[in-house]
Amino acid sequence: xxxxKDWLNGIIEGIEKNVVQEEAPVIERSSLxxxxxxxxxxxxxxLGVIRDEEREKYLAVSYEYxxxxxxxxxxxxxxxTWKEFLSEASFVCSIYExxxxxxxxxxxIKNLSKSDWELAIELKPEECHKGYGxxxxxxxxxVMHRLTGRRYFRARVEIDNHASQGLMKKLGATPNGISEFLxxxxxxxxxxxENKENITDEIREVATEFCMDAEDILGYVLEYRFDVENM
Numbered sequence: 001x002x003x004x005k006d007w008l009n010g011i012i013e014g015i016e017k018n019v020v021q022e023e024a025p026v027i028e029r030s031s032l033x034x035x036x037x038x039x040x041x042x043x044x045x046x047l048g049v050i051r052d053e054e055r056e057k058y059l060a061v062s063y064e065y066x067x068x069x070x071x072x073x074x075x076x077x078x079x080x081t082w083k084e085f086l087s088e089a090s091f092v093c094s095i096y097e098x099x100x101x102x103x104x105x106x107x108x109i110k111n112l113s114k115s116d117w118e119l120a121i122e123l124k125p126e127e128c129h130k131g132y133g134x135x136x137x138x139x140x141x142x143v144m145h146r147l148t149g150r151r152y153f154r155a156r157v158e159i160d161n162h163a164s165q166g167l168m169k170k171l172g173a174t175p176n177g178i179s180e181f182l183x184x185x186x187x188x189x190x191x192x193x194e195n196k197e198n199i200t201d202e203i204r205e206v207a208t209e210f211c212m213d214a215e216d217i218l219g220y221v222l223e224y225r226f227d228v229e230n231m
Contacts, residue, residue, distance in 0.1 A: 027112060027148050029088045039093050040139040045132055047139055050085060050092040050106070057094075057103045058085055061122050067182065089113050091144070095123070095136050107136045109144065109153075117144070119155045119226075133167055138231055145228040153226040156181065159206055159217060172231050173224035175210045181221040188219035195219075 032049075033039050039047040050058070062081060063072050071077045085092050092108040105123030119140070121133055141153050156179060157164045183191055192215060199214045207214040210222065 029091075029112065032091060032147060040143050041098070042135045042139050044098055044130075045104070045135050045139075046096045046098055047093040047107070047136065047143075048096065050094055052086075054094055054103065055082055058082065058106060061105055061124055064125055065122050093136075093140060095132055097127075097132070104130075104132050105136075107133075107140050109140070117150060117153050119153050128163070134170060137167075137171060141226060141228050141231070151228050153228070155224045155226070156221045157224060158221055159203060162202060165206065165222070168224045171226065173226050176223040176225035178210065178212070178217060178220035179223050183219045191219040192216070 035049050036051045037049050039049060041047075059072075059078060059082060062085075063069060066072070084090070089111050090108055091112060092106055094103060095105045095107060096102065097104050103124075104127040105121065107119065107121040110118045110120050119137060121137060123132055137155075144150055144153075154176065155168060155173060157168060158181075180188065195218055196215050199218070203217070204214045206222065207217045210217060
């Protein structure tokens with residue numbers, strides 16, 4: 001139990017460090033649309049900058065996709081997670097269904113202070129596979145390109161998340177290597193050794209696409225690259 005508390009405290013401290021001690025943004029956050037402003041309107045959706053009133057909606061979606069659902073029982077963790085959404089270093093947009101006006105999820109630039117802007121998107125499970133993500137990400141990138149001149153974006157996808165991999169291909173993203181996420185260093189080597197017998201044909205196909213051996217890609221996440229001018 002003490003080990004679990006130490007682990008959770010470490011996670012919270014890491015998030016707090018990113019929120020409180022963030023680098024100065026590459027661009028002025030004040031030059032971008034502010035809380036509640038409509039960012040873009042598409043055929044199916046409306047993008048608007050995150051608002052305080054949407055706290056519970058965001059946390060509910062975040063919980064659905066979290067690897068650490070038990071951590072949401074800790075109010076400090078919940079509050080820190082919400083502060084990360086509101087951080088000056090990020091640009092987070094709510095996704096609303098255009099006709100009914102229902103909240104379906106969010107998309108974001110995770111950290112404006114980074115030289116390479118990473119996209120994130122999470123939808124309510126019941127709103128997946130309806131085309132919202134296909135429309136939201138290009139809208140977000142096109143708006144940011146117009147406002148900042150930024151041309152390239154990146155996205156990270158798990159090896160077994162075939163739906164998101166399909167979305168990347170559909171939007172014209174290209175494979176751009178791999179990176180560490182939850183596992184690091186010797187943890188990855190251990191994971192690869194313990195799971196090499198579980199390699200599927202789908203994983204082999206992904207590895208081939210990224211010009212790697214299937215055994216060597218285990219434990220990593222996939223990197224994709226977008227070029228707005230080629231979309």
